[in-house]
Amino acid sequence: MYRHSLRKRVAIAFAVCVAVLSVVWGFAFFAAIKLSEDRVVTQQLEHAAEIYPAVTINPRGYDEVDSLPEKLRDWARTDPAEGTYEFTAEEFHVAVIPAGNEQGRAFVVFDVAEIEAESSEDWWWLLVITGVVGTLGVLGFGLGLMVIRKAVAPVVELADVVASxxxxxxxxxxxxxxxxxxxxxxxxxxxxxxxxxxxxxxxxxxxxxxxxxxxxxxxxxxxxxxxxxxxxxxxxxxxxxxxxxxxxxxxxxxxxxxxxxxxxxxxxxxxDDGLYEEQFSVMPMVSQAVEQQRYLLNGKFIDVEIDALAEPIVCGHPQAFSIAINNLVRNAFEHTLDEQGLVTVRVKDNELLVTNQISSEADERHTPIETSSQGYGLGLGIVQRMCERNGWSFSLLTDEKRVIARLSW
Known part of the structure; x- marks a missing residue:
């Protein structure tokens, strides 16, 4: 039983995760700063202890250019502007300040050659910091996964139940x-x-x-x-x-x-007890459908032609297929106009075509177009639904001369 909504639980989970990571990162940066400060002071003390008793004050002030360390004299003679400068190669930090001497400026020099760590030591520190940052990242990722997983656990549980x-x-x-x-x-x-x-x-x-x-x-x-x-x-x-x-x-x-x-x-x-997986022959059903609906042709001058180009075997519901064929044949018999013409039932390997003329001037020059089954009897709508249930395809093609009902499998 959960006391808060899913939206609130997710929000709380994100807030807790961010807060914990922020605190951890804050302590890590604070520790890094304090460690750097202590490291600088320690390096200065160690250097002073090494040169004792000739301890000099660092940083030192210089009023004359000639009194500056030799590496800085040429630069000082270029009359630099007031400000701070860093000389990485010479390991000096210099501040140029105004003064009342002849040159109008003085120099404050900080010699960091003896207090900066060696390159090998810097690499070790970089390696340690990278390890700490990577560990914190992994811990943060794991914490986020744990918190979010707990927050969305009800959704996962419901999905598992529904999937089963x-x-x-x-x-x-x-x-x-x-x-x-x-x-x-x-x-x-x-x-x-x-x-x-x-x-x-x-x-x-x-x-x-x-x-x-x-x-x-x-x-x-x-x-x-x-x-x-x-x-x-x-x-x-x-x-x-x-x-x-x-x-x-x-x-x-x-x-x-x-x-x-x-x-x-x-x-x-x-x-329907697995009847949708039966295999049956098409031709006997076509012949039976034509004979059952032939009474509709009484008094009409209509010829029926069965063109068997193949002897296909269909997989599906045999009763549904028989009903579909009966509907197509019945529809063709009933909608052949002028009480004359030809109804053709053509059977191929993958489809069955029932064609009826709606004009005595029918020819082969017109290309039929696909149309809706509405307006050609309720039976075609039933055929459409039966085909959908069995995975078959049904379409109705019409032009000015004829109507072609196509059932494919």
């Missing part, structure tokens, strides 16, 4: 694995609670979907079975030609109702 849930196969109790109450009342707790409620609703929906499809499959098909049986009994009776036409219409309506039920149940199912 198989979203493709949700069960009714998966939402209970979130346990949102253990994340507190901050932003992470709100997110965990939202995910938990969402998974709970999805799980409940899946349960309802399975119950509905199971019940609907039985409750809707039972009356159709009764109607089909009654129609078979009527077919055995002596019927007048008018009654036979009515009976044929009832038979077709029953078949269409059964097909519609199969379509919507197929789309409603979240899972």
């Amino acid at each position: 849930i198989d979203l493709e196969h949700l069960s009714a109790g998966d939402h209970k694995r979130i346990e949102s109450n253990r994340f507190g009342d901050d932003e992470v707790g709100m997110l965990a609670e939202t995910i938990e409620k969402t998974l709970e609703r999805i799980s409940a929906f899946i349960v309802r979907e399975r119950y509905f499809t199971g019940s609907a499959s039985h409750e809707l098909r039972t009356p159709l079975t009764v109607i089909t049986g009654a129609l078979e009994l009527l077919e055995q009776s002596d019927l007048s030609p008018a009654d036979e036409k009515v009976l044929a219409r009832l038979r077709r309506a029953t078949h269409e109702m059964r097909t519609t039920i199969d379509m919507f149940l197929c789309l409603a199912r979240e899972t």
Whole structure:
């Protein structure tokens, strides 16, 4: 249980990390300054002890140019301006100040030749300082990681729990694995609670979907079975030609109702017992679909041509593919205008084309363009959804002369 929000915890973590590093770096720089001061004084005392009793005051003042150290005389004769100067090679620090002598200025010289450390000693100090700075950097980086990791630990924990849930196969109790109450009342707790409620609703929906499809499959098909049986009994009776036409219409309506039920149940199912991985042949389904929908051509002068350029095998849901083919064939039969023309079903290795003419002047000079399936029947929208579920592709190509429905796999 966390008492502060995630935003506040992250801010506190950064503040603590910066504060600790600032204090450590401050002490380190202060120690370096004090160490440098002590080192200079110690070097001066050691030099004075070495030349005792001839101890001279350092720095020293000079009124005359000729009294300056020999290395500085030529420079002093160039009449330098007032200020401070450093001579690295000669190891002198010089201050030029105004004075009441003949030259109008005096010189204060600090000889650092005996108090500056040797180059080897400087390298050792540089190595020590680099080691200290590197150690502090590593400690600071480790401290930052530790503090930030602790601050974002609830987010990582929630992500691990969500990642362990198989979203493709949700069960009714998966939402209970979130346990949102253990994340507190901050932003992470709100997110965990939202995910938990969402998974709970999805799980409940899946349960309802399975119950509905199971019940609907039985409750809707039972009356159709009764109607089909009654129609078979009527077919055995002596019927007048008018009654036979009515009976044929009832038979077709029953078949269409059964097909519609199969379509919507197929789309409603979240899972279908691995049927989406079956392999089946395309040509038998094409032939069956043409025969089942041929009654739509009664009274029309329409020819149907099946052009089998290949014998493809498709992987997917066989019932969904059969429903899709029936819809495409039915749509072509119903939307061929003028009650004449040609409907072509062409089967290739990776696609199926259903072409119907919408004008008797059709020719090959027009290039069809892809269009929406709206306006060509509800069945094409269902075909589109079934193709998406199975990983197939569906498109509708039209021009002024014909309509081409293409299903590819």
